Amino acid sequence: MAAFVPPNERPERSPHLPFGDCREAPFYGKDIISVSQFNREDLEYIFGVAREMRAMVERVGTFDLLKGKILANLFYEPSTRTSSSFFSAMERLGGSVIPINEVTYSSVAKGESLPDTIRTLECYADVIVLRHPEVGSAALAAEYARKPIINGGDGIGEHPTQALLDLFTIKEELGEVDGLTVTMLGDLKYGRTVHSLARLLSLFTVRLNYISPDILRMPPELIEKLEAKGVSQKEYSTLEPVLAETDVLYVTRVQKERFENLDEYEKVKGAYVITPETLEQTKDKMIVMHPLPRVGEISLEIDADPRAAYFRQMEYGLYVRMALLAMVLGKA
Amino acid sequence: MAAFVPPNERPERSPHLPFGDCREAPFYGKDIISVSQFNREDLEYIFGVAREMRAMVERVGTFDLLKGKILANLFYEPSTRTSSSFFSAMERLGGSVIPINEVTYSSVAKGESLPDTIRTLECYADVIVLRHPEVGSAALAAEYARKPIINGGDGIGEHPTQALLDLFTIKEELGEVDGLTVTMLGDLKYGRTVHSLARLLSLFTVRLNYISPDILRMPPELIEKLEAKGVSQKEYSTLEPVLAETDVLYVTRVQKERFENLDEYEKVKGAYVITPETLEQTKDKMIVMHPLPRVGEISLEIDADPRAAYFRQMEYGLYVRMALLAMVLGKA
Amino acid sequence: MAAFVPPNERPERSPHLPFGDCREAPFYGKDIISVSQFNREDLEYIFGVAREMRAMVERVGTFDLLKGKILANLFYEPSTRTSSSFFSAMERLGGSVIPINEVTYSSVAKGESLPDTIRTLECYADVIVLRHPEVGSAALAAEYARKPIINGGDGIGEHPTQALLDLFTIKEELGEVDGLTVTMLGDLKYGRTVHSLARLLSLFTVRLNYISPDILRMPPELIEKLEAKGVSQKEYSTLEPVLAETDVLYVTRVQKERFENLDEYEKVKGAYVITPETLEQTKDKMIVMHPLPRVGEISLEIDADPRAAYFRQMEYGLYVRMALLAMVLGKA
Numbered sequence: 001m002a003a004f005v006p007p008n009e010r011p012e013r014s015p016h017l018p019f020g021d022c023r024e025a026p027f028y029g030k031d032i033i034s035v036s037q038f039n040r041e042d043l044e045y046i047f048g049v050a051r052e053m054r055a056m057v058e059r060v061g062t063f064d065l066l067k068g069k070i071l072a073n074l075f076y077e078p079s080t081r082t083s084s085s086f087f088s089a090m091e092r093l094g095g096s097v098i099p100i101n102e103v104t105y106s107s108v109a110k111g112e113s114l115p116d117t118i119r120t121l122e123c124y125a126d127v128i129v130l131r132h133p134e135v136g137s138a139a140l141a142a143e144y145a146r147k148p149i150i151n152g153g154d155g156i157g158e159h160p161t162q163a164l165l166d167l168f169t170i171k172e173e174l175g176e177v178d179g180l181t182v183t184m185l186g187d188l189k190y191g192r193t194v195h196s197l198a199r200l201l202s203l204f205t206v207r208l209n210y211i212s213p214d215i216l217r218m219p220p221e222l223i224e225k226l227e228a229k230g231v232s233q234k235e236y237s238t239l240e241p242v243l244a245e246t247d248v249l250y251v252t253r254v255q256k257e258r259f260e261n262l263d264e265y266e267k268v269k270g271a272y273v274i275t276p277e278t279l280e281q282t283k284d285k286m287i288v289m290h291p292l293p294r295v296g297e298i299s300l301e302i303d304a305d306p307r308a309a310y311f312r313q314m315e316y317g318l319y320v321r322m323a324l325l326a327m328v329l330g331k332a
Numbered sequence: 333m334a335a336f337v338p339p340n341e342r343p344e345r346s347p348h349l350p351f352g353d354c355r356e357a358p359f360y361g362k363d364i365i366s367v368s369q370f371n372r373e374d375l376e377y378i379f380g381v382a383r384e385m386r387a388m389v390e391r392v393g394t395f396d397l398l399k400g401k402i403l404a405n406l407f408y409e410p411s412t413r414t415s416s417s418f419f420s421a422m423e424r425l426g427g428s429v430i431p432i433n434e435v436t437y438s439s440v441a442k443g444e445s446l447p448d449t450i451r452t453l454e455c456y457a458d459v460i461v462l463r464h465p466e467v468g469s470a471a472l473a474a475e476y477a478r479k480p481i482i483n484g485g486d487g488i489g490e491h492p493t494q495a496l497l498d499l500f501t502i503k504e505e506l507g508e509v510d511g512l513t514v515t516m517l518g519d520l521k522y523g524r525t526v527h528s529l530a531r532l533l534s535l536f537t538v539r540l541n542y543i544s545p546d547i548l549r550m551p552p553e554l555i556e557k558l559e560a561k562g563v564s565q566k567e568y569s570t571l572e573p574v575l576a577e578t579d580v581l582y583v584t585r586v587q588k589e590r591f592e593n594l595d596e597y598e599k600v601k602g603a604y605v606i607t608p609e610t611l612e613q614t615k616d617k618m619i620v621m622h623p624l625p626r627v628g629e630i631s632l633e634i635d636a637d638p639r640a641a642y643f644r645q646m647e648y649g650l651y652v653r654m655a656l657l658a659m660v661l662g663k664a
Numbered sequence: 665m666a667a668f669v670p671p672n673e674r675p676e677r678s679p680h681l682p683f684g685d686c687r688e689a690p691f692y693g694k695d696i697i698s699v700s701q702f703n704r705e706d707l708e709y710i711f712g713v714a715r716e717m718r719a720m721v722e723r724v725g726t727f728d729l730l731k732g733k734i735l736a737n738l739f740y741e742p743s744t745r746t747s748s749s750f751f752s753a754m755e756r757l758g759g760s761v762i763p764i765n766e767v768t769y770s771s772v773a774k775g776e777s778l779p780d781t782i783r784t785l786e787c788y789a790d791v792i793v794l795r796h797p798e799v800g801s802a803a804l805a806a807e808y809a810r811k812p813i814i815n816g817g818d819g820i821g822e823h824p825t826q827a828l829l830d831l832f833t834i835k836e837e838l839g840e841v842d843g844l845t846v847t848m849l850g851d852l853k854y855g856r857t858v859h860s861l862a863r864l865l866s867l868f869t870v871r872l873n874y875i876s877p878d879i880l881r882m883p884p885e886l887i888e889k890l891e892a893k894g895v896s897q898k899e900y901s902t903l904e905p906v907l908a909e910t911d912v913l914y915v916t917r918v919q920k921e922r923f924e925n926l927d928e929y930e931k932v933k934g935a936y937v938i939t940p941e942t943l944e945q946t947k948d949k950m951i952v953m954h955p956l957p958r959v960g961e962i963s964l965e966i967d968a969d970p971r972a973a974y975f976r977q978m979e980y981g982l983y984v985r986m987a988l989l990a991m992v993l994g995k996a
Contacts, residue, residue: 061790062732062760068394070423072416081784084736084762088788091734091760096394096423098416099431099763112625120413120624123646124420126393292784293776300779314787400726402755404748428726428755430748431763444957452745452956455978456752458725 028330031142032150035163035196040203047168049323049332050316057092057319064094065331072098072125074117075152076132081292082152082162085314086129089321093331098125115144122147127329130154148328156192161324162291163196165317170248172316173287173309177201181245183209186252186272186297188218193291194252195222198231207232209242213268216258238271243281249274251290253297275299279307289313360662363474364482367492367528372535379500381655381664382648389424389651396426397663404430404457406449407484408464413624414484414494417646418461421653425663430457447476454479459661462486480660488524493656494623495528497649502580504648505619505641509533513577515541518584518604518629520550525623526584527554530563539564541574545600548590570603575613581606583622585629607631611639621645692994695806696814699827699860704867711832713987713996714980721756721983728758729995736762736789738781739816740796745956746816746826749978750793753985757995762789779808786811791993794818812992820856825988826955827860829981834912836980837951837973841865845909847873850916850936850961852882857955858916859886862895871896873906877932880922902935907945913938915954917961939963943971953977 026045038046056063071090075083078101090097100121114132118141121128128145130138131152138151138158153159171177182201184194188210198208198218208231210218223233236242243249254272259265274288279302287309290298294310302308326332358377370378388395403422407415410433422429432453446464450473453460460477462470463484470483470490485491503509514533516526520542530540530550540563542550555565568574575581586604591597606620611634619641622630626642634640658664690709702710720727735754739747742765754761764785778796782805785792792809794802795816802815802822817823835841846865848858852874862872862882872895874882887897900906907913918936923929938952943966951973954962958974966972990996 060732062734068392068424070394070420080764080781084764084785084788087762088734091762092732098419098423100412100416101433101765111627116625117412119643120646121416123643124416124650293780295775311783311787314784318788400724400756402726402752430751430755432744432748433765443959448957449744451975452978453748455975456748456982 025327025330025332027324027327029148030328031138031145031148032160032324032328033138033142034151034158035160035200037160038164038200038203043164043167043200043203046164046320046323046327047171049327050168050319051172052332053092053319053322053326057322062092062094065326066090066093066095066329069093069095069127069329070098070125071095071325072100072121072128074100074121074128074130076130076137079131079153081314082131082159083129085317086150086152086321086325089318089325092318093322093326095126095325114141118145118149127325150324150328153192156190158196159192160196161317161321162193163200164324165313165320166193166197166250166289166291167200168320169289169309169313169316170287173312174247174285177204177206179205180247181207181209181242182248182250183211183239183242183246184218184250184252185211185239185274186254187216187258188212188252189216190258191252194218194250197250198222198226202226202229202231208234209246210235211237211239211242211272213237213254213259213264213272215264216254239278240281243278244283246282247286249282249286249288251288251294251297253295273297273299274302276301276305278302279305282307357659357662357664359656359659361480362660363470363477363480364492364656364660365470365474366483366490367495367532369492370496370532370535375496375499375532375535378496378652378655378659379503381659382500382651383504384664385424385651385654385658386648389654394424394426397658398422398425398427398661401425401427401458401661402430402456403427403657404432404453404460406432406453406460406462408462408469411463411485413646414463414491415461417649418482418484418653418657421650421657424650425654425658427458427657446473450477450481459657482656482660485524488522490528491524492528493649493653494525495532496656497645497652498525498529498582498621498623499532500652501621501641501645501648502619505644506579506617509536509538511537512579513539513541513574514580514582515543515571515574515578516550516582516584517543517571517606518586519548519590520544520584521548522590523584526582527551529582530554530558534558534561534563540566541578542567543569543571543574543604545569545586545591545596545604547596548586571610572613575610576615578614579618581614581618581620583620583626583629585627605629605631606634608633608637610634611637614639689991689994689996691988691991693812694992695802695809695812696824696988696992697802697806698815698822699824699864701824702828702864702867707828707831707864707867710828710984710987710991711835713991714832714983715836716996717756717983717986717990718980721986726756726758729990730754730757730759730993733757733759733791733993734762734789735759735989736764736785736792738764738785738792738794740794740801743795743817745978746795746823747793749981750814750816750985750989753982753989756982757986757990759790759989778805782809782813791989814988814992817856820854822860823856824860825981825985826857827864828988829977829984830857830861830914830953830955831864832984833953833973833977833980834951837976838911838949841868841870843869844911845871845873845906846912846914847875847903847906847910848882848914848916849875849903850918851880851922852876852916853880854922855916858914859883861914862886862890866890866893866895872898873910874899875901875903875906875936877901877918877923877928877936879928880918903942904945907942908947910946911950913946913950913952915952915958915961917959937961937963938966940965940969942966943969946971 087097127148129150129152130141133155135155135157137154142149188194256265290310419429459480461482461484462473465487467487467489469486474481588597622642751761791812793814793816794805797819799819799821801818806813920929954974
C-alpha cells in the first residue's frame with residue numbers, strides 16, 4: 001500500500017535514479033531559471049556538453065541518452081522557434097515530448113493556478129519547459145515542482161536558454177569571448193535577449209557598445225549594474241563610429257509600435273538596418289547575430305555572407321538545449 | 333492485387349496479430365465507453381495491470397510494451413489534463429501519439445461526420461482516445477470503428493477513465509473499498525465524475541454521503557438506481573455531520589454560474605471549501621480527492637497534509653490509462 | 665572552431681550521410697513539389713516502395729527505417745487528414761515529428777518570411793512537410809531550404825502527395841491504369857485534387873470524363889494541355905451517359921458557396937450525389953473514390969459496398985507518404 005507518503009517526504013526529483021541517472025552530475029535535478037545562476041565555470045561545463053551534443057548530432061543525428069524520459073513543453077504563449085527547438089532537442093536525445101500549446105483555452109481558462117498545472121504535469125513528465133507571459137512565472141513554477149523546470153521565457157523577464165545559445169554562438173564562431181567588442185543594436189530597452197546576454201557577458205572581459213534610438217536606450221539600472229562589475233560600456237545613436245572595431249554585432253528589431261511619434265520612427269529606422277554596405281565597414285572576421293524573427297532589419301542580401309551567423313545561431317541553440325535537458329536529467 | 337476486400341469482411345481489429353498480440357487477453361480490441369461495462373472482476377484485473385504499470389514506471393520510467401503502436405488523441409474540446417495523461421501513458425509504453433487538437437477548425441469545420449473522421453484516423457492509428465462535447469459520441473464512434481475507442485469524456489455523459497482512476501486511488505490509498513464511507517461534496521448535479529464514481533462504487537459495499545447546495549443535489553434517478561442495488565446513501569447540506577466517519581472526501585467545484593441568485597451562492601460557498609480546520613475533524617487515515625482543476629474549493633494550506641491525495645490521484649491516472657491502452661491493444 | 669563556413673559552401677542535404685544514407689537512391693535529398701516532376705518510371709518506383717511499406721505495416725506495424733530522423737509538420741492552415749497521415753507515416757517508420765500548427769499566431773504573426781521560418785526549422789528537422797494557403801509557397805520554401813521540402817498542399821496550387829495516393833489507389837485496386845475510363849464528378853473548376861490527378865493520368869492511356877455543373881467545369885487551359893498530350897476527354901452535365909463504362913468514379917464536393925444563384929444550386933445538387941441506385945448502373949469491378957471529407961455527396965448506404973474505395977484510399981495514402989519520406993531521406 002502506497003498511502004500516506006506526503007509529497008514533501010518523497011525523494012527529491014529522482015524517481016528513476018537507480019537506472020543510470022547520476023546524482024553527482026552538476027545541474028542534476030536543477031532548474032534553469034535565470035542567467036544569474038551561472039558562473040564562468042558553469043558556462044564552460046554547459047558549452048562542453050553542447051559541443052559533445054553537436055558532435056553526436058553531426059555523426060549520428062539522434063541517440064538514446066534520454067530514452068524513456070518525457071518533456072512537457074508547456075507554452076502559455078506561442079513561440080514556434082523556442083518550442084520547436086526544445087522539441088527537436090528532446091527527440092534527438094531519444095526522449096519524448098508532450099506538446100501543450102492550448103493552455104489558455106483549457107484548465108487554465110477554468111482558473112487553475114500555475115502551481116497546480118505544474119504539479120499535475122510533473123505526474124506525467126520528467127522535465128518541464130515553461131513559456132509564460134508573466135515575469136517570475138518560471139521561478140514560481142520551480143518553487144512548487146519536484147521535477148526540473150526550464151524557463152523558456154517569462155514575459156519581459158528572462159529567457160536564459162536564448163542568452164546561453166547567444167554566448168555559445170559567440171564562443172564557437174570567434175573562439176574566445178574575452179577581449180571581444182560586442183555591439184548591440186536596435187531596441188535595447190525592451191529586448192530581454194540583449195539584457196540577458198549583456199549580463200552573461202559581464203562574466204568576461206568585453207567591451208559593450210549600445211546603439212539605439214533615444215527612446216529605446218539600454219535601461220540605466222542595467223548599465224549601472226554592469227559598470228559595477230567593471231564592464232566597459234558606451235552608448236551611441238548610430239552604428240558608424242563602432243563598426244570597424246566590432247567583433248559581434250547583435251541586431252534586434254526596432255518596432256514601430258514603440259514610437260508615439262511615427263515621424264520619429266521614420267527618421268531613425270534606416271539607421272538600424274544591416275545591409276551589404278554595413279558589412280563593407282566591418283572586420284573580415286566578425287559575426288552578425290539576431291535572435292530572429294527578423295522583419296527587415298537585416299537585408300536578405302547578406303544571408304550568404306560568412307559573417308551572417310543568425311541561422312547558425314539557431315543551430316547552436318539546438319545543441320545548448322540538448323545539453324541543458326541532458327544535464328538536468330542527470331545524463332551529462 | 334488487394335482490390336475488393338470490403339471493409340466488413342476484413343479481419344476484426346487485428347492487423348498486427350501474428351506479432352505478439354494476444355487474442356485471448358481480456359479487453360483485447362474492446363472499446364472503453366462507460367463504467368457500466370465493468371464488473372468487480374474486471375476492475376480487479378484492470379487495477380492489477382495498473383499496479384504492474386506503476387512498478388515498471390518506478391523502476392525504469394518507460395518500456396517498450398506498445399512499441400510500434402500509435403494512439404490518435406482526438407480532442408474536440410481542450411483538456412490539458414486528460415490529453416497529457418494519455419499522451420504520457422502511451423509514450424511511457426513505448427508507443428507514439430498523434431495529437432489532434434484542432435478538429436474544430438479543420439475537417440470537422442468543413443462538416444465531416446464523426447464516423448468519417450474516425451474511419452479516417454483508424455487508417456493511421458491503432459487506438460483512438462476521443463474527447464467530444466456530445467453525450468453518446470464515444471459510443472457512436474465505437475459503432476463505426478474497427479480499432480478500439482477509449483472515451484475521454486463525452487459531454488455531461490461519461491468519463492470512464494476518470495472514474496477508474498478515482499476508484500484505483502481509493503483502493504491504493506486505503507487498501508480496501510468494501511466497508512468505506514465515501515462523502516461527495518459540491519456540485520453533485522452536473523458533475524459527471526461523481527456520477528460515474530458512484531456507479532462504480534455501487535459494485536462494492538460502501539456508504540455514500542452527498543453534500544451539496546439544494547440546487548445542486550445528486551439526481552434523484554441516480555439515487556434510486558443505486559438504492560435498487562442496495563447502496564446506503566444519505567444527503568446533507570453541510571459537511572460537519574459526516575466528517576468524522578468519512579474515509580474518502582471527494583470534493584468538486586461549486587460553480588458560481590450555476591446559481592441564478594448570487595446571494596444564494598455567496599451564502600453557501602463557504603460551506604464547500606476544505607481548510608486545515610476541516611481536516612481537524614477527520615480521521616487520521618482518510619483521503620481528500622478532487623478531479624482537478626480546483627479553483628479555491630481546497631485550501632492550498634492542506635496540500636502538504638498526507639491526507640491530501642489529489643496530486644497522487646493524477647499519478648494513479650497515468651497507471652490506469654497505461655493499463656487500459658495495453659489491454660485494448662492486446663499487450664496486457 | 666566552426667566559424668565562417670558560409671551556408672552555401674556547406675555540404676548539400678547530407679548532414680548524416682556517412683551513416684547509412686544512400687546518395688545514389690533516386691529522390692534522395694529531393695523536394696516533392698509538383699506532380700509535373702514525375703514520369704512513369706518515377707511513379708513505378710514510388711509505388712514499388714509504397715507496396716513494400718504496406719507489406720511491412722501489415723507484418724510489423726512499425727519499423728525503424730527512419731529512426732533518428734525528424735519531420736517538421738508545418739501547417740499554416742489546418743488539415744487533420746494530411747497532417748495525421750504524414751504524422752503516422754513518420755512514426756511508423758520509427759522517426760519523430762515536430763507538429764507546428766500554430767504558425768499563424770506565432771513568428772509568422774510577427775511578420776517572419778516563409779524562407780526564414782524554413783531556414784530556422786531545418787536547423788531542427790531533417791525533412792519538412794509544408795501546408796500553406798498560397799500557391800507557389802512550397803517551391804519558394806524549397807528554393808531556400810537545404811533539407812527536403814514536401815508540398816502538403818499550397819492553396820489552389822498543387823497537392824502532389826494526394827494525386828500520388830489517388831493514382832496508387834487506382835493501380836492497387838484495379839491492377840492497371842492503362843485502358844481505364846476515369847470519370848471525375850463535381851467541382852472540377854476549383855478542385856486541385858482532380859487537376860493534379862488528371863495531369864498524372866495523362867502519363868497513361870486513359871479516357872477521362874468530366875461531369876460538373878456548367879459553372880464548375882474543368883478549366884479549358886487544362887483540357888487543352890491534356891489534349892496536346894493525346895488524352896481522350898469528354899464533358900457531360902450528368903453521370904448517366906458514362907456510368908456503365910466507368911472504371912474509376914472520382915467524386916468531389918459541389919459547394920453551395922460557389923453558386924451566386926442558390927436556385928441553380930438546388931437544381932443541380934441532386935445530380936452529384938452517389939447512391940445505391942447509382943451503383944446499380946455501374947460495372948461490378950469499378951471503384952468510387954473521394955478525397956474526403958465528404959458532406960453528403962456520397963450516401964452512407966454504399967460505404968459497405970466493395971466498390972466504395974474512399975476509406976481504403978486513406979490507407980493507401982499512408983503507404984505513399986511513408987514511401988516519399990523514406991525516399992527523400994535516402995532510405996529507400
